[in-house]
Amino acid sequence: MxxxxxxxxxxxxxxxxxxxxxxxxxxxxxxxxxxxxxxxxxxxxxxxxxxxxxxxxxxxxxxxxxxxxxxxxxxxxxxxxxxxxxxxxxxxxxxxxRFAGVDWTLSPAPVAVEPPRLVFYSIKGGVGRTTALTVLATHIAMRGGTVLCLDLDLEAPGLGQAMLPEELTPEFGALDWLAERAIQGLNAELPKLRDLIGTSPVARDSGRIDVIPAFGVRCFRSPGTVLGKLSRSLLESPEDGRITTFGKRVTELIERACETRRYDAVLIDARAGLSEISAAPLLALGADVLLFMADSNQSFVTYSALLTYLQRFAPTNPEADDWRLRFKTIRGRVANPGDVVASERFLDRIATVFAEGLYDEASDAGDLDVFNFAPDDSDAPHYPVSIAFDPRYQTYEPLEFTEQTNPEVAEAAFGAFTRWCIERLGLDQKP
Incomplete structure (x- = not known):
């Protein structure tokens, strides 16, 4: 047998x-x-x-x-x-x-045109991903910038609740728009953007933070419809001879929002894990992607599965835009940032995950076209930017605890992170 x-x-x-x-x-x-x-x-x-x-x-x-x-x-x-x-x-x-999740099978989209996009992604929750996004948005706004925040964590949203008080929450959310676009098709009667975007008071009149929450007021009024809309938002159907995926609809939503106002950056909170929703922010938006992770076996094992899968899309033309350079590891909520031994152990483990997954094999001949990095190369995608644990950010409620938006308070935990993001977004060149 x-x-x-x-x-x-x-x-x-x-x-x-x-x-x-x-x-x-x-x-x-x-x-x-x-x-x-x-x-x-x-x-x-x-x-x-x-x-x-x-x-x-x-x-x-x-x-x-x-x-x-x-x-x-x-x-x-x-x-x-x-x-x-x-x-x-x-x-x-x-x-x-695939019957669903076609975004996972498509090559990464080319880098997006202005404004730059930054995705906040993690394998699991609890690593400070959403908190870091809101801290960065606040930092950009307090510099006088204008930022659009989009909550794509449709199964466990939190960005809207953190940034928008009830009276400023828009009637519709991203879930409503994506579901209507999927069900009604190309010429859909979609929620108007003015009913989809709320402006957060967290910016304190310096810059502007616009938020597209996952759930709008309608989801709170009719919570029994949420699961139905979630399922329909993932529909994949042919339009004009091609399959319109979840990722294509998210891209359309961002582009429409950016046509109405000039933004310095678009920050996207992705769904954690390896679900069908997660593929779009990772691959379809032409964004830089921040890979938040903790120093745990769960993180290393699951990121290994993700990065090894993504390696199939590695460009074979050395002159092509290499989307792998858009990835960056973020070590979130580090309880012992001064522990050199722990930091070196983390760096060694994550460098191995990238080397065995996303990177090309090292060339004995020293081929400059090989996509590979030394473990201690700070410009490498695997080399972590760290965010220190601060009990003042155990829960992030800037509307209630205004201390959390104080630049001096945020600097201790998020200073290195926000500086790296500002440079990556090209905002360090702007007054």
């Missing part, structure tokens, strides 16, 4: 079978469909006898990971552009189809 085949084994087995029958240099594309089953696309010139032998061998070896109906071996090419996926010591051409 043959050994059972599981998801992790199936692609490797398919590659072995293909190479046994067609040779290691065969021009082959592998596709995993929405049900998880594998398809192989071979050149039209492949001999019929070899196609039949390949089909038979794949079905025998793959078991339930071979399609039960229709062809397994195709004499054409898939409609989607393949990526180069690392499997073992080789790269293969690979396409992944």
């Amino acid at each position: 043959a050994d059972p085949v599981f998801y992790d084994d199936s692609l490797r087995i398919a590659i072995e079978v293909v190479q046994d029958i067609l040779g290691a240099d065969a021009d082959v594309t592998y596709l995993r469909d929405g049900q998880g089953q594998l398809h192989v696309f071979v050149p039209e010139t492949t001999q019929k006898a070899r196609v039949s032998a390949l089909d038979e061998a794949l079905r025998k070896r793959l078991g339930r990971y071979a399609p039960r109906f229709g062809r397994l071996v195709h004499l054409d090419q898939p409609s989607s552009e393949p990526v180069l996926l690392v499997v073992g010591d080789q790269r293969i051409k690979y396409v992944e189809r």
Whole structure:
């Protein structure tokens, strides 16, 4: 009896079978469909006898990971552009189809035009991600800047409640806009932006902080509709011959908001974890991405899974815009910032996660085009910017505790972080 085949084994087995029958240099594309089953696309010139032998061998070896109906071996090419996926010591051409979460399969969007966008992302909650966003927004506003904050943590929102009092909360939130856009389609009757954006009083009349909360007043009035809207906001449907994903709709929302007012920066609070909602801020918005994490095994293991997955989109053209440079590690709520041993241990572990996941393999020949960094390179994506733990920010309620917006109080914990962000956003050059 043959050994059972599981998801992790199936692609490797398919590659072995293909190479046994067609040779290691065969021009082959592998596709995993929405049900998880594998398809192989071979050149039209492949001999019929070899196609039949390949089909038979794949079905025998793959078991339930071979399609039960229709062809397994195709004499054409898939409609989607393949990526180069690392499997073992080789790269293969690979396409992944999904019933949901198509944003995870699309190459990262090119860097966004003005204003610059900064995504706040974490694997888990409790690492100070949203607090850091609001502190940075306040810092920019107190410098006289104008910033747009968007809450995309649709399953556990908090940004709107932190920055907007009840009387300034808009009628609609991001969830309403995204759901209506998905349900109604391209020519949707959407909530007007003036009913979607609230202006926070936290800026203290110096600059301006506009907030698109996840939930507007309508969600609070009719909480029973929230889960229904959440499901519909993720719908993926064809429009003008292409699939409109959650990420494309978020991009449209940001662009429409930025057409109404000039912003110095757009700050996006992402959903934590590896959900379908998380893909859009990581890949679809053309933003710099701050990877918040704690010094815990959970963070290292899960970030390893994320970064290893993202490596499949690494550009092969050395002159291309390398989206990997947009990532930066943020070590949040560090209880012992002066502990050199703990800091070195963290740096060593996160450098290893990036080296084994997102970075290219180091070149013995010293190839300058290889995307790799020394562990102690402070400009590297893995090298952390730290935020110290401060009990005054255990919960962030700037509308109630105005001390939290005091620049001198914020400096102790967030000074290095805000300075790094201001430089990254290009705001250090502005008066």
